[in-house]
Amino acid sequence: MASTTTSPEAFGSATPSTSESYLTNERGFLSWLLTLDHKRIGVMYLMGVLFSFALGGFFALAVRTELLTPGHTVMEADTYNQMFTLHGAVMVFLVIIPGIPAALGNFVLPIQLGAKDVAFPRLNLFSFHLWLIGALFLVLSMYLSAADTGWTFYTPYSTTTTTAVIPATFGAFILGFSSIFTGVNMIVTIHKLRPPGMHWFRMPLFCWAIYATAIMQVLATPVLGITLLMLIVERALHVGIFDPALGGDPVLYQHFFWFYSHPAVYIMIVPAFGVISEVIAAFSRKRIFGYKFIALSSVAIAILGFLVWGHHMFTSGQSVLAGTIFSAISFMIAIPTAIKIFNWLGTMYQGRIFLDTPMLYALAFLWVFTIGGVTGMYLAVMSTDVHLHDTYFVVAHFHYVMMGGAITAFFAGLHYWWPKITGRMYDEKPGRIGAIIVFLGLNLTFFPQFIMGSQGMPRRYYNYLEEFTIYHQLSTVGAYLMGVGFLLAGINFYRSLRKKPDAPKNPWGARSLEWLTTSPPPYYNFHKPPVVDFGPYDYEDLVFDKKLGGYVHKSEAKS
C-alpha cells in the first residue's frame, strides 16, 4: 500500500554520520545546555527524570526501611515525616509529571509528526531550565530543613511548621510553569506541525494522549501556582487565607489544591495510556483496536478530570450534596478508562504477540493498572471511602495507578524508544528479567497495603500498632525487590551505551514516523516532512530484514 510516497531518507542507511547524528553534531557542555533541539532537551529531561527517580526511590526505601518495625527502626519521627514528603514531592513533581510528556514526549512527538522540532523551541528550552531551577529549589529545601508536610502541603499545618516549606512550594510553583510551557508547546505543535496527509485520526495515539495531557497542564496548573503562591504569602506575610487563626479557611486550600491535583493525576496517567497504545499495537503486530474510542476517551477523561476534585474530600466535612455530585462524576470517569483496557485486549486478540521487554512492561501495566482502576471505585463509593480515606488502602490504590501505571508505562516507553534515542540495542534477557522483577516487587509492596488499609491502618504513620507488622514487612521486602528490578534495568541501559550493537531504524516494526528516520535521528529529523498516506498502525506493509535486525518496507525488501 502506497510505498511510493515515503520520503527519500526513509530506507537509507540505519546509522547517521557523526556530523548528522543529533548526539554528536555539536559538542561541548553548552551545546547541550543551550540547545534548541527538542531531542537534546528531551534527553536532558530524561536524565533529570531518571536521576530524580533514583532519588525518590531512595526516599521510598528509607520510608519502607523505617516501617520494618513499629516505633523507632532507623530514624526519628521528624526525619521519617521529611522522607515521605520528599518521596511524594520528588516522584510527583520531578518524575511522573515530566516523565512521559516532557522527556519521552519531547523526543518522540515532533518526530512522530514528521517535524523538525516543536513549535516553540526556545520556550521548550526555557521550560527545561525552569524544571532545573524548580528542582534546585526542592534540593535547597532539603538542605535547609526538608518540608514535613506531605506532598499535599495541607494548611494550616504547612503554614505553621518550622521546616522549609517556602523553598519547597516555590520549587513546585516554578515546576508548574515548566509544565505549562511544555503543554503549550505540545498543543501548538500538534495543531500546526502535522505533515501533509496526517489528519487528526491518523496521528499515533501517543500524540492524542499528549494532546489531552497538554490541555490539562495548561488549564489546571495555573491554579496550583496561585494556590502555592497564596500559601507562601500567608506563611511569609501572615495574610489570612487558609489559616483559621488568621481568619482563613483550611478547607478552601484543599479545594484549590485538588482542583489542580486531581487533573494532575490524569496529567500523570493519560500519557501512559499513549505509550501503552503504541507498545501493545506494535508488539501484537496488529492495528490498534478502537482507535477513535481510545483517542476520544483520553479527551473525555481530560474534561471529566476537572469535575471530580471533591472526591478527595468526602470526610472533610463538605456537604452531602457536594459529596453526591463528586461521587457520581467520579464513577463516570471509570467508563472511558475501562474502554481503553478492553480496546487494548481487543488489539492483542488474534495478533502475533512478541513478548519483548517493552511488551512485558505493557502487560504488567494492563494487569496492575486494572487493579489500580477498580480499587478507585471503593474510594468513589462514599460509604466505603469514609472508612478507607487516609488509610493505606488509598496509598496502595494510588501506587498501583502511579507506580504500577505511570512508571511502568514510562519504562515500557523507555525500552521501546531507547534504540531510537541512543542508537543502541539493549540486551533483551536482563531487560525482561528486570520487567518481571519489577512486576513481582510492586505487587508484593502494594498488595499487602490494601489489606492493612482496609483493616484500618492510617497512612503517614511513623509508628504503628503491632497487629500491622506483618503487612509492613511484606511491603518492605517488596520495595527492595522492586529496587533490584529497576537497578537491573538501569545497568542494562548503561551497558547498552558502552558495547551493544547499533540499533536498526525500526527494530520493532512500528509504523509511526519516528521509525522512518535513523537511530539515533539526525539533528534535522527529516529533510522534508514525510507525506503520510498510511495509518500509524498499518504494520502489514513492513517486513523483517534479518540482516538489518529491523523492519523495512515491502518495496524496499524486494529490491
Next chain:
Amino acid sequence: MTYLSSALLALMQQDTPKPKVPESPHFWMPTSSSTFAEATDWAFDFVTWVSAVVTIGVVIAMTLFCVKYRATDRSKNEQPTGNVDHSNVLEIAWSVIPLPFVIAFFVVGLQGFINMRTPPKEAYEIHATAAKWSWMFQYPSGYTTNELHVPKDRPVKVIIEAQDVIHAFYVPAFRQKIDAVPGRYTHAWFEAIETGEFPLFCAEYCGTNHSDMITKVVVHEKDAFEEWLEEAERKEEEEGLKNPVAYGETVYKQAGCATCHSLDGSPKIGPTFKGLFGKTERFTDGTTAVVDENYLRESIEDPQAKIVDGFPASMPTYKGKLSNNRLRALVEFIKSQK
C-alpha cells in the same frame, strides 16, 4: 526546645499502652462494631466481587492471548490471523454493561453516606477536641477523658473541633471517620453494637507524633456506662475535694464558666470573678447584696433570681448539672479570686 518537648511528649505517650486491635472475623475489614458497619462491609464486598471478576477476566484474557498468539521469530513475518480494528457493537457493549454496576455502587455508597452523616436527634452528645497530639472528650456533665467512653446500643454524636491543625477522628471498627478542622465543628455519629475496646486513630497527618495520636473507644453496656460515668466523676470529685480551689478551676473550665466570666477583672458577658467575693453588687431591680457563698450558689443554680445591673440575663441554670461537690469546689475557686 521543641525537640526536647516533643521527645518528652513521645516518651509520655509511649508509657500509655497502645490499644489492642480486636481479632477480626473478616479478611479485609476490622470487627463490625457499629450499626452501619454491616452496610459499609456489604458495599465493600459488592465492589470486591465485581472488581475481582473484572480483574481476573482481564488477566485471563491477557494471558490467553499471550499464549495463543505468541510469536517468537520475527523473520517469519507472520501476519495476524484477523485484522478487525473496530467494532461499534463491542464498544457500546463494554461502555454500557459497566453502567448499571457503577450506578449501583453510587447508590449504595450514597445511602450509606447519608446514614453516616445524619445523626438521630436523640443521640447522646460528646464533644471532642483534637490537638497535637492527643484527644479530649467531654461528656454532657463537663467531665473529660482522653479515651472515648460510650454506651452500647445508643446513638452517640461526637462533635469535633481541632485546636491547632487538621486532625481526623477515625474508628475503623465503627467505619466512621471525619476531619477535625480548626475554626469549625464537624461531627461523627455511630451506635456501637458490641462492648469492648477499639482503637481510635488520628487519620489526618498532623506532625511529629501523628502516629502516636491513638487512643481507644471503650464501649460499655448501656447501664454500665451511666455507672461508669457517675463513678468516674465521683472519683474525680473525691480527689478534687482534697484541693477544692484547684478542682474548682477544673470545673470553671469544664462547665464553660470561662466563656462569660473572666479572671482578670475585665467584664465579659457576665461579671468578672476577680475580687467578686465580698463585693456589694447592685441588681436590675435596684436592690443590692453582698456576694457570699449563698449568693454564689443561688446565682449558679437560679441565675435569673438576681441580675447584676449592666449585664444581660442570659445565663442558663446549672441546677442538676453540677454535683454538690463540684458546686462547692467552684464556689471555693471563685472565693480564691482576690
